[in-house]
Amino acid sequence: MDCRKPRKKSGLARPDSKATLPAMQTTAYLKQLFDLSGKTAVVIGGTGELCGTMAVGLARAGANVVLAGRIKEKADKRIEEIESHGGKAAFAPVDVTSRQSLQDLLKASLDTYGGVDILINGAGVNSPSPFFEVTEEEFQRILDTNLTAVFRACQVFGKYFIDETRPASIINLGSISGLNPLSRVFTYSASKAAVHNLSRNLAREWADSDIRVNTLVPGFFPAEQNRKVLDESRVLDILRQTPASRFGNADELIGATLLLASPKAGSFITGIEMIVDGGFHAMSI
Numbered sequence: 001m002d003c004r005k006p007r008k009k010s011g012l013a014r015p016d017s018k019a020t021l022p023a024m025q026t027t028a029y030l031k032q033l034f035d036l037s038g039k040t041a042v043v044i045g046g047t048g049e050l051c052g053t054m055a056v057g058l059a060r061a062g063a064n065v066v067l068a069g070r071i072k073e074k075a076d077k078r079i080e081e082i083e084s085h086g087g088k089a090a091f092a093p094v095d096v097t098s099r100q101s102l103q104d105l106l107k108a109s110l111d112t113y114g115g116v117d118i119l120i121n122g123a124g125v126n127s128p129s130p131f132f133e134v135t136e137e138e139f140q141r142i143l144d145t146n147l148t149a150v151f152r153a154c155q156v157f158g159k160y161f162i163d164e165t166r167p168a169s170i171i172n173l174g175s176i177s178g179l180n181p182l183s184r185v186f187t188y189s190a191s192k193a194a195v196h197n198l199s200r201n202l203a204r205e206w207a208d209s210d211i212r213v214n215t216l217v218p219g220f221f222p223a224e225q226n227r228k229v230l231d232e233s234r235v236l237d238i239l240r241q242t243p244a245s246r247f248g249n250a251d252e253l254i255g256a257t258l259l260l261a262s263p264k265a266g267s268f269i270t271g272i273e274m275i276v277d278g279g280f281h282a283m284s285i
């Protein structure tokens with residue numbers, strides 16, 4: 001005997017599963033939400049794994065992209081990839097430990113594209129030193145690249161945005177180790193926690209000027225800076241703790257990047273930590 005209640009017949013007409021919206025209507029709708037045509041994105045760390053991939057996403061959404069880092073050769077392949085999609089990108093050298101170098105990056109970006117609308121702060125270094133072996137030199141070096149550089153770049157580019165009354169989106173790369181400390185990466189965790197805090201503080205400070213500041217928080221994505229930390233037992237620990245049971249692919253950061261970068265889709269989003277981690281932060285038992 002079937003004890004389920006008989007389902008009421010709805011008065012609504014059933015949608016025709018075969019009927020689809022005209023393709024152009026969907027395309028136009030998505031375009032007005034996420035289109036970055038005419039915008040310029042400066043991607044610091046664009047020579048690296050994650051931010052290089054995010055830069056491709058920004059370029060494919062229409063932005064002119066400046067790939068910034070120390071090693072030009074690492075940018076060349078990305079530029080080729082972006083150009084193969086019909087996008088525009090250029091390399092600009094930067095050493096984020098130098099304020100002058102960041103000033104030069106701003107100038108080079110303005111000379112090339114005439115303005116800047118999106119800044120990504122993604123330069124990062126890491127080290128697996130056990131706590132008692134972390135030297136003051138190493139501690140300062142990691143803080144300088146991961147945290148002080150974000151402070152410097154936000155001063156340099158933030159001043160430009162404010163002086164020019166230019167609406168902007170700043171995306172700082174945080175980390176799940178900035179939410180909860182992660183074993184073996186003491187200095188890295190401390191630096192990222194401070195980036196999260198600084199980002200929220202700047203979001204508060206600059207919301208009136210239409211400058212949005214958010215933290216993009218990747219979970220575990222294999223890349224150059226964390227290769228030394230990812231030995232076999234750690235990989236197993238991570239996978240056990242990740243509900244999705246896998247590492248992320250860099251292109252899985254593109255959707256979040258476009259949402260935070262877009263002045264339309266992301267217009268009311270500021271001061272958040274956008275976590276992209278396959279559920280790592282939500283895992284208990």
Ligand SMILES: NC(=O)c1ccc[n+]([C@@H]2O[C@H](COP(=O)([O-])OP(=O)(O)OC[C@H]3O[C@@H](n4cnc5c(N)ncnc54)[C@H](OP(=O)(O)O)[C@@H]3O)[C@@H](O)[C@H]2O)c1
Pocket residue numbers: 044045046047048049050051068069070071072074094095096097121122123124125145173174175176217218219220221222223224225226
């Ligand atoms: N991979 C992950 O699982 C993960 C997770 C959470 C957060 N993150 C963060 O995501 C960001 C990107 O990291 P990634 O994983 O893609 O690592 P990556 O491939 O090693 O990239 C690191 C980037 O930092 C740049 N960099 C380092 N020191 C610099 C300096 N002094 N001046 C200018 N650029 C400098 C490197 O550029 P050059 O080599 O050209 O100098 C490179 O572009 C970092 O902030 C990282 O902490 C990564």
